[in-house]
Each structure stands twice: as structure tokens, then as C-alpha cells.
Amino acid sequence: MFEKEREELIQILKTRGIKNENIFAAFRKVERHLFVPEVMRFNAYKDVALPIGQGQTISQPYTVAYMTEALNPKPGQKILEIGTGSGFQAAVLFELGARVFTIERQYDLYNQTLKLFDKLGYKIASRCSDGTIGWSEFAPYDGIIVTAGGPAVPQNLMKQLVLNGKMIIPVGDKTTQTMKIITKFSEDDFDVKEAPYFAFVPLIGKEGWKE
Ligand code: SAH
DSSP states (O other): OOHHHHHHHHHHHHHTTOOOHHHHHHHHHSOGGGGSOGGGGGGTTSSSOEEEETTEEEOOHHHHHHHHHHHOOOTTOEEEEEOOTTSHHHHHHHHTTOEEEEEESOHHHHHHHHHHHHHHTOOOEEEESOGGGOOGGGOOEEEEEEOSBBSSOOHHHHHTEEEEEEEEEEEESSSOEEEEEEEEEETTEEEEEEEEEEOOOBOBSTTSBOO
16 A cells, blocks of 8 residues: 555655665655554655654654664664654664664553564563663664754764664654754764754653753
8 A cells, every 4th residue: 555655755755855765765765654643544645744643753764764764774783763753763773673772751652562572573672761871781782763843963873873873863843853863982972063044842851941
């Protein structure tokens, strides 16, 4: 179902500058319409964010593709995602062969998405907690991707990144953020690249916004 729409979406991502063929292959496999509420299925392959309940959104496909391209996970790498939401970003990482760990702070969303992963056969480790603290049991991670916008880079997450690992995280105020693409060379040496004008729901937690 929706093969044609998925292909059209991939063409849009190409015109917007996404280049990695592995990402297009993953976008062909992950059926975005299964990650949105049923009434929104016919809008699932438009390049827009959509509401998923609890005041949260499934990110715009371009944003997912952009962050995934920046992270560029290799098969077998351990990736931590903060902000599971619908599970779409986690599913894309899984299809790229990553070992995915994902954290969602809202119990209803966590529970709903856990069931979806089971139903669709995605072997993704999920947890319901404050992701700004990370998930120390499985650290360090080869990559960390934060899909909610915070006021600063959580230091707990920096600590849980391997040397030469990458973190992709939107940082800014509650409405607009700059995407930071961070490479960690050592505990106190990082490279940071930035891309402006992203809009995420707030990252709420110990090292995020207060509720
Ligand atoms: N990656 C998701 C995007 C969901 S929106 C997708 O593909 O659909 C961001 C999500 O981050 C929301 O569900 C929100 O509840 C969650 N969130 C916000 N702060 C968080 C925190 N500190 N820890 C874990 N999840 C958080």
C-alpha cells in the first residue's frame, strides 16, 4: 500500500538535498502511514510533521532524512534516540541496520509505540524515562539522535557517546532550533556544525526544559 506515494516522497527528499541511497532504501521499507493516527493516513507521505496525540508530532520526513544522513549509522552500530514519539525515526535507523535504543518520557506514547514495534517486527529497545539522563546500562553509543528541542546539549548524553561518535540535536528556544551536528574527539574536544531553522516539540527533563 502507498508504494507510489512513498516513491514521490523520496523524490521530494532528493530535491531538498538528501543524497544517501541507503536512506531512500529505508524510507521505501518503513510504512509511515502505520506510524500516524488512522485519520491521517492519506497525509502520511506529504513532507510535513503530523500530530500523533499527547500534544506531540511525528517529525517531517525531510527532518528525519536530514538527521539520519548527518548521523550516518553503519550496520551494527549502537544508536540512542531521545524522543521515540511515533517510532518512525527509530524504525528508519533499524532498517539501516543499527541497534536502536530509544527513550520516550510520555507513558501512553511509549506504550503505544512499543506495541507497534512488536506488531511490525522491529527489534528496538524501548524505555519510558527522561532521556536527557541517557541510558547508561548500554553506553557508550556510536551515535545519539535527539528528536525534541532543548535549551542546551545534555552533558549526560555527551558522556554516553563513544570517542569519534556523533550526536545530532536541535538546540534553541521553545519554537525554533538550530541543528547541532557534534563529533566527540575526546572528553573535552568536539567539532560542532550547525544548520538553522528547525522546529521541534520541547525536550522536557532534567537537562531540558522544565515542564
Ligand atoms: N522521533 C519521533 C519524534 C517525536 S516528537 C518520531 O519519529 O515520531 C518528540 C518526542 O520527544 C515526543 O514524543 C516527546 O514526548 C518526547 N520527549 C520530550 N522530552 C523527552 C525526554 N526528556 N526524554 C524522552 N522523550 C522526550
